[in-house]
Amino acid sequence: MEQLRDKYRRFKAWQEQPHQVMPLSADKHVCATCGTEFHGNYCPRCGQRATIGRYSFKSAFLLFLDVWGLGNRGMFRSIRDLLLRPGYMIRDYLNGMQMAYFPPFKMFFLGIALLVFVQSGLNIRMENVISNSKEVISQSLDETSDNINKIDKVEKKSFDKAAINDTININGKKLAIEKTEKSDQIRVNGKYYGLKFAEILQKFFRWIVDNQTVAQFLWLLVLSAPMYFLFRHNKKIPDIHYSEFFVSMVYITNLMTIISIIGEFFSPGNAMIDIIGGAASIVPLKQLYGYSYKRTFFKVALSFMILFILAIILAAIFAGLAYLYVRYIL
Secondary structure (H helix, E strand, O other), X not given: OHHHHHHHHXXXXXXXXXXXXXXXXXXXXXXXXXXXXXXXXXXXXXXXXXXXXOOOHHHHHHHHHHHOOOOOHHHHHHHHHHHHOHHHHHHHHHOOOOOOOOOHHHHHHXXXXXXXXXXXXXXXXXXXXXXXXXXXXXXHHHHHHHHHHHHHHOOOOXXXXXXXXXXXXXXXXXXXXXXXXXXXXXXXXXXXXXXXXHHHHHHHHHHHHHOHHHHHHHHHHHHHHHHHHHHOOOOOOOOOOHHHHHHHHHHHHHHXXXXXXXXXXXXXXXXXXXXXXXHHOHHHHHHHHOOOHHHHHHHHHHHHHHHHHHHHHHHHHHHHHHHHHHHHHO
16 A cells, blocks of 8 residues: 555656656767757757667658657657646646647647547447437437428418317427418417528537537637636636636647547447546646646536526527517518
């Protein structure tokens, strides 16, 4: 047990220790590319490493990754630190240690792209999770569209005299319907509905599935606003700016994406992966801003609650405007 405690203390010390840059070499080198004589690890003229060595499978693999912008050591160091010391790594980056880590926004877009590849079939089961999601969304929303299209077969009758055949089955309930004078409207139990609603909803969900990068970036913009309000006065970075906070949120999203890539590769379509990723986001927030896990979780939950309340208010406003438009303009 004492050995485990000692290992944990050493691990905690390593977590809090910033990245150590390799010291400069005191040996004199001649660049193999431009012939410049220099001291250090890289040629000051062309940037080539002082020691190249012979080609190996490792160097060939790194050159292959470099074609896609992944070949530098900062990417692997960033992935490692995001998994093992995420909050401390993000704080190091915000404090100016930017050359040691992969750029957050570049990592964001590359991570989402790799996640899409994994969900498209590049996983252990060769299962296309994205295609399955589209089919589920399409099937659910197409059923709603089919129910609405049945209205066209109903003869125009008054609502009070509607026969049993003049009904629509929604969620197992039969509702009497009446077509209005407007071809794109119906009245169900005395309330007006637009026939294009299901079609718009279907397009919206399909757009989210087809544009995960843009959708996740927009969601990050929305979520970061209330979270910045709750985390801006913290113990570790008391004067943090919104731009710095947003960068930290991008890195935390990258951590969740890495977890999703690993999880989707071995268990595609598993809902627990998203739960694990969401729970893991508490760790960097706690390490970065110095709150306890309990208080960090409370602030995150409160951020979602604020967004939920704002969404209800906006929905009520739009519903009211839609009602006034239908009631008094149409």
